[in-house]
Amino acid sequence: MTEKASSALDFTKYLTFEALTAALKQLAEDYPNLARLESIGKSHEGRDLWLMTITNFQTGADTDKPAYWIDGNIHAAEVTGSATALYTIKFLLENYGRDEAAHTDSTLALVNTLLDTRTLYILPRHTPDGAERVLTTPNRLRSSTRPYPSDEDKDGLIPQDLDNDGVIRQMRIQDPGGDWKISEKDPRVLVKRLPEDYGGTYYRIYSEGIVRNYDGYILKVPPAKEGLDLNRNYPYDWTPDNEQAGAGPYPLSEPETRAIVAFWTAHRNITGSQSYHTFSGVILRPYSGKPDDAFSLHDLDVYKALGKRGTEYTGYPDASIYHKFRYSPKTVLHGAFLDWAYEHQGVFGISTELWDTIKLAGIENRDFIEFLWKSRSEDDELKVFHWMIDNLPGSYKEWEPYEHPQLGQVELGGWDYVHSWQNPPEGSQFLKDVMHTNMLFSFACAAMSPLLAIPKLNVEKVGDDIYKVTALVENTGFLPTYVTTKALERKFLKPLTVTLVALEGVEVVLGEEKRGLGHLEGRSNKQAMNPFHNGYASDDRVKVEWIVRAHPGSRIVVEAFAERAGKVTREYEVE
Numbered sequence: 001m002t003e004k005a006s007s008a009l010d011f012t013k014y015l016t017f018e019a020l021t022a023a024l025k026q027l028a029e030d031y032p033n034l035a036r037l038e039s040i041g042k043s044h045e046g047r048d049l050w051l052m053t054i055t056n057f058q059t060g061a062d063t064d065k066p067a068y069w070i071d072g073n074i075h076a077a078e079v080t081g082s083a084t085a086l087y088t089i090k091f092l093l094e095n096y097g098r099d100e101a102a103h104t105d106s107t108l109a110l111v112n113t114l115l116d117t118r119t120l121y122i123l124p125r126h127t128p129d130g131a132e133r134v135l136t137t138p139n140r141l142r143s144s145t146r147p148y149p150s151d152e153d154k155d156g157l158i159p160q161d162l163d164n165d166g167v168i169r170q171m172r173i174q175d176p177g178g179d180w181k182i183s184e185k186d187p188r189v190l191v192k193r194l195p196e197d198y199g200g201t202y203y204r205i206y207s208e209g210i211v212r213n214y215d216g217y218i219l220k221v222p223p224a225k226e227g228l229d230l231n232r233n234y235p236y237d238w239t240p241d242n243e244q245a246g247a248g249p250y251p252l253s254e255p256e257t258r259a260i261v262a263f264w265t266a267h268r269n270i271t272g273s274q275s276y277h278t279f280s281g282v283i284l285r286p287y288s289g290k291p292d293d294a295f296s297l298h299d300l301d302v303y304k305a306l307g308k309r310g311t312e313y314t315g316y317p318d319a320s321i322y323h324k325f326r327y328s329p330k331t332v333l334h335g336a337f338l339d340w341a342y343e344h345q346g347v348f349g350i351s352t353e354l355w356d357t358i359k360l361a362g363i364e365n366r367d368f369i370e371f372l373w374k375s376r377s378e379d380d381e382l383k384v385f386h387w388m389i390d391n392l393p394g395s396y397k398e399w400e401p402y403e404h405p406q407l408g409q410v411e412l413g414g415w416d417y418v419h420s421w422q423n424p425p426e427g428s429q430f431l432k433d434v435m436h437t438n439m440l441f442s443f444a445c446a447a448m449s450p451l452l453a454i455p456k457l458n459v460e461k462v463g464d465d466i467y468k469v470t471a472l473v474e475n476t477g478f479l480p481t482y483v484t485t486k487a488l489e490r491k492f493l494k495p496l497t498v499t500l501v502a503l504e505g506v507e508v509v510l511g512e513e514k515r516g517l518g519h520l521e522g523r524s525n526k527q528a529m530n531p532f533h534n535g536y537a538s539d540d541r542v543k544v545e546w547i548v549r550a551h552p553g554s555r556i557v558v559e560a561f562a563e564r565a566g567k568v569t570r571e572y573e574v575e
C-alpha cells in the first residue's frame with residue numbers, strides 16, 4: 001500500500017483555518033470511499049463551516065444509516081475540541097478495513113462496524129472566526145467575532161498585549177484597596193485577601209491592556225466587544241441577553257448556528273451528539289435549566305449509562321449541568337446546543353469538557369464551578385500552580401515591572417490561559433491522551449444507536465405460484481428505534497416501515513406491500529439484573545407476512561427502514 005499524503009497530518013498542533021481546510025481536503029481526497037467533505041454554511045466573516053461525513057459508502061448512503069454527530073470549538077479558545085474531532089476523522093479513515101488486526105483489537109473491530117453500519121457527521125470547528133482570532137492574535141474571546149450588542153468603542157480597559165510577548169496575560173497594580181495578596185508559602189502565587197486582612201500589600205488584578213479615556217480615578221471594565229456566545233443562541237429555552245449574556249438578538253440569529261440546525265433538520269438519521277469543549281474534565285448532560293427529574297426514566301437511565309461508559313474511557317465524571325455545572329445557584333444557562341439536541345431533536349446530546357489540569361494536579365472530587373469561579377483554598381491554589389509550572393512550560397510568566405501609558409507603574413505576568421488552563425500544550429502527550437480517550441468514548445456513543453436487520457426471510461410455497469413470505473425484522477442496536485422517549489413525546493419520527501418491494505414477476509396478493517409498524521425497542525430497556533425476572537419479551541423484533549404470486553427465478557426483496565435505525569434489505573430467489 002502506498003503511503004497517503006494525509007498520513008503526515010499532525011493534529012497535535014492547533015491548526016489555523018487554512019491548515020484545517022487543507023487537512024480536511026487531503027483526507028477527503030485520500031479516502032473517497034469513506035469520507036465526503038462539504039461546507040454546510042459560512043461563518044460571520046465568510047469562512048466555511050466544514051463538515052466531514054464518514055461512512056463506508058459502498059455499504060449504503062450516509063442517510064440510510066444511523067448517524068452520530070461530533071462537533072468542537074464552539075467557544076473560540078477551546079481548540080482542543082477541533083483537534084480531537086480531526087484526530088477522530090483521521091483515526092477512522094486510517095484504521096478502517098484493517099481486518100487482520102481487527103481480529104485481536106476491539107477498537108479496530110469497532111471502527112469497521114461503525115463505518116459499515118453507521119455514519120459520523122463531524123464538524124471540527126463550530127466558530128472558525130473566533131478560533132482564528134485566538135490562534136493568530138493574542139486576543140481571547142468567547143465565541144463568534146461579530147460585535148454584539150454594539151460595535152461602539154467603550155471607555156475603560158481594552159485587553160491588549162502590551163509587552164509584545166504574543167500573549168495577553170495579567171496586569172497587577174499594587175493598591176491598598178486590592179483584593180489579592182501574595183501567598184506566604186510561595187511569593188509567585190497570589191491568593192485572595194481575607195476579610196480581616198489590613199495593613200499588608202495588596203493588588204488589583206486585570207487583564208493586560210490599555211485604558212481608553214482613563215480619568216485617573218475610575219478604571220472601567222466594559223464587556224467584551226465580541227459579546228456573542230453561539231452556545232446560548234440555540235432555540236430551545238432561549239432567552240434574551242438581559243437574562244442570558246451572549247444569547248444574541250433572537251434564536252439562531254447567527255449564521256453558524258443556523259447552518260447547523262438546517263443540517264440537522266435535513267438529516268433525520270442523527271441519533272446522538274457529542275460537543276467538545278474545554279476545560280474541566282467532565283461529561284455533561286442536559287438539562288441546563290431543569291433537574292434530572294424532568295427526564296423520563298428511560299432517557300435518564302440511558303444518559304447515566306452513557307456517562308458511565310464515558311467515565312470508563314476518559315476518567316471524567318459525568319454530571320447534569322443543572323445539578324453540577326451552574327455558574328450561580330440563582331440562574332441557569334439558556335439556549336445551549338445540547339439542550340436543543342435533546343429537547344427539540346430528541347437525541348442524546350452531550351458535551352464533554354476536555355482537559356483537566358486541576359485533577360492532574362492531584363485535586364480530586366471538587367465542585368467544578370466553586371473551584372474555578374468562586375474560591376479555592378491556598379493549598380489547592382499552590383498545588384495547581386506547581387503542577388502547571390512543572391508540566392506546562394511557558395504557561396506562567398513571572399511578574400515584571402511595566403510603565404503603563406495610562407496607569408503608570410504596574411506589573412505584567414501570570415498565565416497564558418489559552419495554553420494552560422484551557423488547552424494542553426501542542427504536541428504533548430497530554431493532548432494525545434485527551435484526543436484518544438475521548439475519541440474512544442465517542443465511538444461507544446455512536447455504536448449505541450438503533451440498527452435494523454432482517455435476520456430471517458422465509459419463503460414457503462403454499463400453492464401453484466403462491467408463496468407465503470415471512471420476514472423477521474429486528475433492532476440490533478442498544479437504543480430503541482425512536483432513540484429517546486422525548487422523540488416519541490414530540491411525535492417527531494415516522495414509524496418503522498417494512499416493504500415487500502414490488503419487482504417484476506412478483507405480485508402481493510394478501511397484505512399491504514408497505515407496512516407502518518411503530519417502533520422497536522433495543523436493549524436499553526433491558527438493563528435490570530433482577531434475578532426473579534422471567535426474561536424480556538422480544539419487543540426488539542417484529543414478524544411481517546405476505547402472500548405473493550411469484551415464479552421460479554423471481555426475486556423477493558424485503559426492505560425495512562426507520563429514520564434513525566437505517567435501511568436494510570434482504571432478498572430471496574424463488575426456486
Ligand SMILES: [Zn+2]
Pocket residue numbers: 074075078277278
Ligand atoms: Zn465551551
